[in-house]
Amino acid sequence: MIYGDRKTGVLVQGATGKQGEFHIGLMNAYAKQVGARGVVAGVTPGKGGKEVHGVPVYNTVKDAMRDHDISASVIFVPAAAAADSIMEEANAGIQTIVAITEHIPVHDTMKAIAYAKMEGCSVIGPNCPGLLSPGEVKMGIMPSGLFSRGNVGVISRSGTLTYEVVDELTRAGIGQSTVIGIGGDPVIGQTFVDVIARFENDPQTKAVVLIGEVGGNLEEEGANATDMPIVAYIAGISAPPDKRMGHAGAIVEGGEGDARSKIARLKKAGVPVASRPSEIPAMVRGLFKSC
Amino acid sequence: MKLREYEAKKVIKEYGIPVPAGFLIRSADELPAHIAELGDKCVLKAQVDVGGRGKAGGILMADPTNAVATARELFGKKIKGLPVKEVLAEERLDIQHEYYLSITVDRSTKQPLILFTDAGGVDIEITAKEHPDAIRKVTANPLMRDIPPFLLRELVGTAPKEIGGIINKLYRVFLEKDALLAEINPLVTTTKGVFAADAKIIVDDNALTRQGFTVNRDLTDREREAEKYGFSYVELDGAIGVIGNGAGLTMSTLDLIEFYGGKAANFLDVGGGAESERVMHAVRLVASVPPVKVIVVNLLGGITKCDEVAKGIIDANIHQKVIVRLAGTNEAEGRAMLRAKGYEMLNTMDLVVKKAVEVAA
Numbered sequence: 228m229i230y231g232d233r234k235t236g237v238l239v240q241g242a243t244g245k246q247g248e249f250h251i252g253l254m255n256a257y258a259k260q261v262g263a264r265g266v267v268a269g270v271t272p273g274k275g276g277k278e279v280h281g282v283p284v285y286n287t288v289k290d291a292m293r294d295h296d297i298s299a300s301v302i303f304v305p306a307a308a309a310a311d312s313i314m315e316e317a318n319a320g321i322q323t324i325v326a327i328t329e330h331i332p333v334h335d336t337m338k339a340i341a342y343a344k345m346e347g348c349s350v351i352g353p354n355c356p357g358l359l360s361p362g363e364v365k366m367g368i369m370p371s372g373l374f375s376r377g378n379v380g381v382i383s384r385s386g387t388l389t390y391e392v393v394d395e396l397t398r399a400g401i402g403q404s405t406v407i408g409i410g411g412d413p414v415i416g417q418t419f420v421d422v423i424a425r426f427e428n429d430p431q432t433k434a435v436v437l438i439g440e441v442g443g444n445l446e447e448e449g450a451n452a453t454d455m456p457i458v459a460y461i462a463g464i465s466a467p468p469d470k471r472m473g474h475a476g477a478i479v480e481g482g483e484g485d486a487r488s489k490i491a492r493l494k495k496a497g498v499p500v501a502s503r504p505s506e507i508p509a510m511v512r513g514l515f516k517s518c
Numbered sequence: 519m520k521l522r523e524y525e526a527k528k529v530i531k532e533y534g535i536p537v538p539a540g541f542l543i544r545s546a547d548e549l550p551a552h553i554a555e556l557g558d559k560c561v562l563k564a565q566v567d568v569g570g571r572g573k574a575g576g577i578l579m580a581d582p583t584n585a586v587a588t589a590r591e592l593f594g595k596k597i598k599g600l601p602v603k604e605v606l607a608e609e610r611l612d613i614q615h616e617y618y619l620s621i622t623v624d625r626s627t628k629q630p631l632i633l634f635t636d637a638g639g640v641d642i643e644i645t646a647k648e649h650p651d652a653i654r655k656v657t658a659n660p661l662m663r664d665i666p667p668f669l670l671r672e673l674v675g676t677a678p679k680e681i682g683g684i685i686n687k688l689y690r691v692f693l694e695k696d697a698l699l700a701e702i703n704p705l706v707t708t709t710k711g712v713f714a715a716d717a718k719i720i721v722d723d724n725a726l727t728r729q730g731f732t733v734n735r736d737l738t739d740r741e742r743e744a745e746k747y748g749f750s751y752v753e754l755d756g757a758i759g760v761i762g763n764g765a766g767l768t769m770s771t772l773d774l775i776e777f778y779g780g781k782a783a784n785f786l787d788v789g790g791g792a793e794s795e796r797v798m799h800a801v802r803l804v805a806s807v808p809p810v811k812v813i814v815v816n817l818l819g820g821i822t823k824c825d826e827v828a829k830g831i832i833d834a835n836i837h838q839k840v841i842v843r844l845a846g847t848n849e850a851e852g853r854a855m856l857r858a859k860g861y862e863m864l865n866t867m868d869l870v871v872k873k874a875v876e877v878a879a
Contacts, residue, residue, distance in 0.1 A: 306724065307728075330724045331724065332696055332722050332724045332725035332728070333623055333696075333698065333722050333724065333725075334660070334693060334696050334722065334725070337623065337628055337629060337630070337660040338660050338661055340628050341628070341629070341659060341660050341661050342661060345661075368790075370819075370846065370847075383766070384766065385764060385765060385766025385767065386764045386766065386767075386790070387762070387763050387764030387766060387767040387818045388764060388766030388767040388769075388770050389766070390818050391767055391770070391818055391867065394818075394845070411765055411766070413623055413625055413698075414623060414625060414628050415628075416628075418625075418626075438766070440765075440766055440769060441769075442625075443625040443626075444625075444626075445625060445626065448626065462766050462769040462770045462773060463769045463772075463773065464773045464776065465754075465769075465772045465773050465775070465776040465782065466769060466772070466785075467752070467754065470752045471723070471750070471752075472750075472752060472765055472768075472769050472785055473750035473764075473765025473766075473768060473769065473785065473787040474765040474766070475723070475724060476625070477765055477769065481643060482643055486773075502777060503770075503773070503774055503777055503867075503868065504770060504867065505866065505867070505868050
């Protein structure tokens with residue numbers, strides 16, 4: 228596993244909101260199932276002293292850190308305040324920050340990520356589903372029922388498309404080490420390069436499935452920075468130029484970041500690329516045979 | 519959202535970047551009142567929301583004797599299909615040299631990226647390919663309000679020193695106006711100094727409200743309606759309507775349609791946790807596009823509940839065929855509801871898409 232395990236104490240910011248409350252319930256149900264610590268504290272300014280599913284809520288991250296051993300957090304705070312939440316957590320010394328929030332203005336994200344980097348912490352997202360290491364830890368909103376433990380790492384810019392691929396893998400008997408959604412925004416904290424570097428140092432992960440989409444060239448950067456066996460899939464081959472395809476970052480602009488050129492560059496780097504999600508399990512098996 | 523040239527120029531002028539003398543007109547009759555301000559030669563530039571307008575005939579040269587007639591000609595044109603409703607009338611500069619300056623968001627470094635080149639006025643993408651060494655690039659720390667002087671010197675090189683000040687002013691525009699792109703192409707030197715001959719600003723759609731914009735002009739009417747319901751929607755030109763949850767899954771569904779030889783009519787991501795009413799609006803919205811013959815619904819429920827989706831599809835009550843793939847929370851209930859009403863359901867993405875392509879053919 229990467230970024231966390233059963234011993235990781237998780238904090239949730241935006242704990243008393245509809246999303247925060249709902250997902251604290253699900254995260255802790257999963258934690259109970261696998262014997263993990265799960266969410267140990269919540270934060271919502273002005274709501275200190277309340278409880279959500281038995282989890283104590285604090286006014287500030289520092290207050291929560293005084294009472295609990297916390298090394299990771301999940302943010303459900305609305306877009307206008309989410310960048311501030313990232314900085315508050317980085318400042319308080321949390322190592323891994325998962326920002327689920329969508330629609331954060333990109334300038335706010337740039338500042339928050341620069342600030343977090345200065346404080347030496349890793350930001351996953353924003354606009355992401357978080358991560359799940361089967362049998363260990365769930366930090367985010369992924370539906371845990373689809374997952375199975377194994378040694379394939381999955382990195383994706385997407386949410387539901389990731390679940391689709393995980394479902395295909397699980398049905399094919401291929402378990403996962405860690406599945407991580409790095410976010411659909413143009414500026415995100417941990418990129419393919421960072422996550423693949425973690426997978427390289429993770430003895431459990433033997434191969435990686437990389438799920439990318441139109442926009443930018445972070446997928447190619449990731450594939451070029453490693454010798455790990457990878458199978459890739461890129462969504463958006465039918466995406467028209469200059470149109471945002473749902474994700475703020477999913478846009479072909481200035482003739483760059485289109486799916487065909489991404490696929491060509493990945494293939495040039497020696498990475499097999501699936502033309503549809505259902506081909507991925509067989510291609511992963513192919514990797515294991517060849518290595 | 520893209521600002522029009524006259525809007526972008528107004529913004530950069532407020533930040534102290536010199537722009538040519540000029541004014542906006544909405545008909546040729548408005549020209550004579552102010553034409554004296556433009557001197558003995560002028561340029562008329564159509565303000566249309568489309569790139570490459572110069573090559574498409576959207577920029578015309580004139581002088582005081584023929585300016586009104588030239589403006590009439592421009593107002594009568596369509597530029598890449600768009601009618602000309604606004605024209606920016608400007609003095610024509612005596613250009614000595616053209617430079618290119620832009621600031622964008624760099625995904626790799628997660629910082630603002632500033633590009634400057636002596637080879638301006640032409641297509642920057644071509645320069646980037648043919649003379650990559652001619653382009654100077656630096657990234658700036660987003661936590662700082664100014665670009666440090668040493669970086670400005672690095673960018674400007676042997677070009678006139680005052681350009682350093684202009685770069686920093688444009689950087690302030692970029693930060694304070696929530697821009698994804700701030701570009702001056704060309705930035706020109708004349709005997710009277712340095713001017714921004716053209717300007718382009720794209721504002722982050724996620725920051726439109728705080729920047730004081732109430733509507734996103736880049737969207738079509740149907741895309742705007744979709745936005746009201748919280749959908750991400752893009753119009754395409756095929757006959758297969760698509761509804762999915764999540765941008766990646768929906769894009770992948772579109773790709774699969776192409777893979778099986780069909781053409782999608784749209785991209786519609788209903789978002790997470792959609793309730794029946796939103797699903798109903800999504801189905802009706804997609805069905806309202808005339809060429810749509812069949813609709814693929816591909817929903818993988820995590821937070822989304824399949825029974826809510828089923829109710830939404832049934833309530834929409836449209837005449838086109840709807841082919842459904844539902845998986846996840848309350849799947850059995852959702853399937854039973856749809857089966858009772860005779861809807862076709864298939865178990866995988868590949869199967870629903872294949873079927874829809876057959877129906878549309």
